[in-house]
Amino acid sequence: MGDPNTRKLKRYQPIVEEINFLEEEISVLTDDDLRKETNNLKTKISSELDIKKQKELLEEFLPKAFAIVREASRRVLDMRHFDVQLIGGMVLHECQIAEMKTGEGKTLVATLPCYLNALTGKGVHVVTVNDYLARRDAEWMGQVHRFLGLSVGLIQQDMSPVERKKNYDCDITYATNSELGFDYLRDNMATDISEVVQRNFNYCVIDEVDSILIDEARTPLIISGQVERPQEKYQKAAELSLELIKAKELSKDGIDPEGDYEVDEKQRSCILTDQGFAKCEEYLGVNDLYNPQDPWAHYITNALKAKELFIKDVNYIIKKDEAVIVDEFTGRVMPGRRWSDGQHQAIEAKESLKIQPETQTLASITYQNFFLLYPGLAGMTGTAKTEEVEFEKTYKLESTVIPTNQIRKREDWPDQVF
Ligand SMILES: Nc1ncnc2c1ncn2[C@@H]1O[C@H](COP(=O)(O)OP(=O)(O)OP(=O)(O)O)[C@@H](O)[C@H]1O
Ligand SMILES: [Mg+2]
Numbered sequence: 006m007g008d009p010n011t012r013k014l015k016r017y018q019p020i021v022e023e024i025n026f027l028e029e030e031i032s033v034l035t036d037d038d039l040r041k042e043t044n045n046l047k048t049k050i051s052s053e054l055d056i057k058k059q060k061e062l063l064e065e066f067l068p069k070a071f072a073i074v075r076e077a078s079r080r081v082l083d084m085r086h087f088d089v090q091l092i093g094g095m096v097l098h099e100c101q102i103a104e105m106k107t108g109e110g111k112t113l114v115a116t117l118p119c120y121l122n123a124l125t126g127k128g129v130h131v132v133t134v135n136d137y138l139a140r141r142d143a144e145w146m147g148q149v150h151r152f153l154g155l156s157v158g159l160i161q162q163d164m165s166p167v168e169r170k171k172n173y174d175c176d177i178t179y180a181t182n183s184e185l186g187f188d189y190l191r192d193n194m195a196t197d198i199s200e201v202v203q204r205n206f207n208y209c210v211i212d213e214v215d216s217i218l219i220d221e222a223r224t225p226l227i228i229s230g231q232v233e234r235p236q237e238k239y240q241k242a243a244e245l246s247l248e249l250i251k252a253k254e255l256s257k258d259g260i261d262p263e264g265d266y267e268v269d270e271k272q273r274s275c276i277l278t279d280q281g282f283a284k285c286e287e288y289l290g291v292n293d294l295y296n297p298q299d300p301w302a303h304y305i306t307n308a309l310k311a312k313e314l315f316i317k318d319v320n321y322i323i324k325k326d327e328a329v330i331v332d333e334f335t336g337r338v339m340p341g342r343r344w345s346d347g348q349h350q351a352i353e354a355k356e357s358l359k360i361q362p363e364t365q366t367l368a369s370i371t372y373q374n375f376f377l378l379y380p381g382l383a384g385m386t387g388t389a390k391t392e393e394v395e396f397e398k399t400y401k402l403e404s405t406v407i408p409t410n411q412i413r414k415r416e417d418w419p420d421q422v423f
Pocket of ligand 1: 083084085086087090106108110112113
């Protein structure tokens with residue numbers, strides 16, 4: 006009976022006591038002994054190749070590992086993890102979301118599961134929302150891990166691939182969600198293994214998890230590149246389409262029954278007929294409009310569509326020498342938006358505007374899909390209960406509320422917006 010959260014917390018109490026009990030023997034060890042202990046644990050755990058057995062080893066050594074981190078933190082940072090922080094650490098290790106109020110020391114809590122999971126040698130990521138926090142936490146909490154002989158990495162926006170790789174190879178790496186995501190995309194575009202900077206994902210703790218996994222979940226990370234398409238082709242295709250349209254006007258008098266192309270208004274497409282193909286090839290002096298070395302077909306159909314289906318002052322307007330899309334549902338102009346796949350360029354050629362370079366999506370992923378790639382995913386935040394259902398549904402992440410270390414006197418009022 007009773008509140009399920011309280012029941013959950015009860016389960017951790019015996020382990021807290023075990024960690025507290027170990028304090029006596031751990032606190033008399035020298036700094037060197039602590040490093041040796043770490044090294045022993047790491048050798049034992051990382052050499053276990055069976056994943057299930059390795060997990061069991063992590064459970065087995067959790068109390069000892071937590072006791073070691075607590076002692077190191079006391080020596081290095083003069084902060085001894087409170088009992089509730091140990092519980093927070095266990096919740097994170099179990100790949101849940103730990104809700105801990107502002108100021109309860111989530112940064113320090115993360116050192117516990119990060120140290121433990123780094124003992125596998127497979128790397129741990131600590132995810133923060135900005136570069137400043139990544140640096141702060143790496144420098145601040147990194148001292149504890151380094152003291153114990155683990156390597157600590159930090160990814161910052163302006164780093165070169167070589168630096169990134171070096172930092173990803175560390176036992177524990179601090180990085181922002183966006184750097185992690187973009188490095189993942191770039192790694193996927195690499196054409197040689199030497200260009201890949203990340204290792205396989207293992208375990209990560211996300212700070213301010215509600216903002217990353219809920220608010221920004223659907224934000225796509227996109228890498229786009231410029232497409233090499235010669236401008237002359239757009240212009241030439243525009244001229245050619247004029248010829249075809251002229252011929253079509255004539256054909257209305259019954260002179261040319263087959264026609265050079267057909268317009269499908271519903272599908273919003275234009276298709277060349279056999280006669281049209283022959284005519285275009287002759288006009289351009291080529292023998293195959295689909296020649297991969299010198300393609301034309303796509304330019305011609307875009308140019309025809311630009312003439313037949315994209316009407317000035319209906320589908321777009323010309324403003325300051327630019328073709329601006331008009332939203333077909335709202336009738337509003339949408340500056341900055343462009344039709345894709347060379348269509349906008351074809352319209353620019355038609356209107357004798359400057360033809361803008363074309364970009365193309367080369368790789369993309371949402372944060373939601375990205376973080377689901379981690380076999381071990383955990384998070385911490387000041388407010389998880391309100392999004393509990395979404396965490397559970399989307400990520401299969403359970404949330405646990407960790408009590409404050411001391412009775413809370415602060416009143417947390419809702420935001421006021423002026
Ligand atoms: N065990 C501890 N002993 C002493 N001080 C601590 C302990 N744990 C945390 N602190 C201190 O509490 C302060 C707040 O910690 P921290 O910034 O990690 O909180 P937080 O939970 O991340 O808060 P927020 O939700 O605002 O991000 C820090 O100054 C930290 O040094
Ligand atoms: Mg914090």
